[in-house]
Amino acid sequence: xxxxxxxxxxxxxxxxxxxxxxxxxxxxxxxxxxxxxxxxxxxxxxxxxxxxxxxxxxxxxxxxxxxxxxxxxxxxxxxxxxxxxxxxxxxxxxxxxxxxxxxxxxxxxxxxxxxxxxxxxxxxxxxxxxxxxxxxxxxxxxxxxxxxxxxxxxxxxxxxxxxxxxxxxxxxxxxxxxxxxxxxxxxxxxxxxxxxxxxxxxxxxxxxxxxxxx
Ligand SMILES: O=C(O)c1ccccc1N[C@@H]1O[C@H](COP(=O)(O)O)[C@@H](O)[C@H]1O
Numbered sequence: 001x002x003x004x005x006x007x008x009x010x011x012x013x014x015x016x017x018x019x020x021x022x023x024x025x026x027x028x029x030x031x032x033x034x035x036x037x038x039x040x041x042x043x044x045x046x047x048x049x050x051x052x053x054x055x056x057x058x059x060x061x062x063x064x065x066x067x068x069x070x071x072x073x074x075x076x077x078x079x080x081x082x083x084x085x086x087x088x089x090x091x092x093x094x095x096x097x098x099x100x101x102x103x104x105x106x107x108x109x110x111x112x113x114x115x116x117x118x119x120x121x122x123x124x125x126x127x128x129x130x131x132x133x134x135x136x137x138x139x140x141x142x143x144x145x146x147x148x149x150x151x152x153x154x155x156x157x158x159x160x161x162x163x164x165x166x167x168x169x170x171x172x173x174x175x176x177x178x179x180x181x182x183x184x185x186x187x188x189x190x191x192x193x194x195x196x197x198x199x200x201x202x203x204x205x206x207x208x209x210x211x212x213x214x
Contacts, residue, residue, distance in 0.1 A: 004177055005184035006210050007059060007163070008191060008203060010038030010143060014051035016198040023200075024207040027057040029083065029186070032065065032073060036143055037195035038188065042073055049077050059083050059100065063141045071095045083132060085141055089121035098129035100163065106136035108152055118158045128160050132186060135166035145189040147172070150179040170205035177213045185210060 009029030011017040017028050030045045031038040040048070049058055057080040062070040070082050074097050081098035101121075103114050114131055121127050133153060135146040147167035156162060161183030168176055169190035177185065191206050193199040 007186040010188040021056040033063040102132040104136040130161040132163040
């Protein structure tokens, strides 16, 4: 099995970000959703990006932000990817970032919507680089700590890589990987000591748990 990639999402300080990178995270999420406890201004995000080792990817998390605006932030900060919520397949406006649309899934019909999104985006010449599947919690866009429906996701193949998110922790991520076989895993609250504050020990244990998956 190819190694499962790891994104630690919602880092809020240069020290938390650097530690996650040094612990072995492949990617770090920078959250630009103002209602999140992990929210960053572009200025705060720039300080984090500047301080990172050179080979760690950075992903901007945007909720309801027009793609053009999200891309402007991504361009300004040199981000690798844009993770977006509640949007339509991008139009033919080209941009040099990996696009990762995020879907909050409660049942199988929502997985059909994911497949349709990928087909429509591909037809428009803009297939996403991956899709992120999170749990559905009414009134919350993400970072909820609720586990996604792994049983629905086993064998789910939308035609692009699947990033599994939602309620992952150092304790359950190996079971999640065994059940879903995702291309990557993504965690925010499960490696924190309080909302927006990463716990270095939990981050290190999360990375080790994923690296130990076979
Ligand atoms: O983390 C947030 O606050 C957040 C807010 C709005 C949209 C997305 C957000 N985070 C994403 O949600 C997943 C799951 O979070 P958790 O691990 O269940 O706490 C996280 O990986 C981020 O990609």
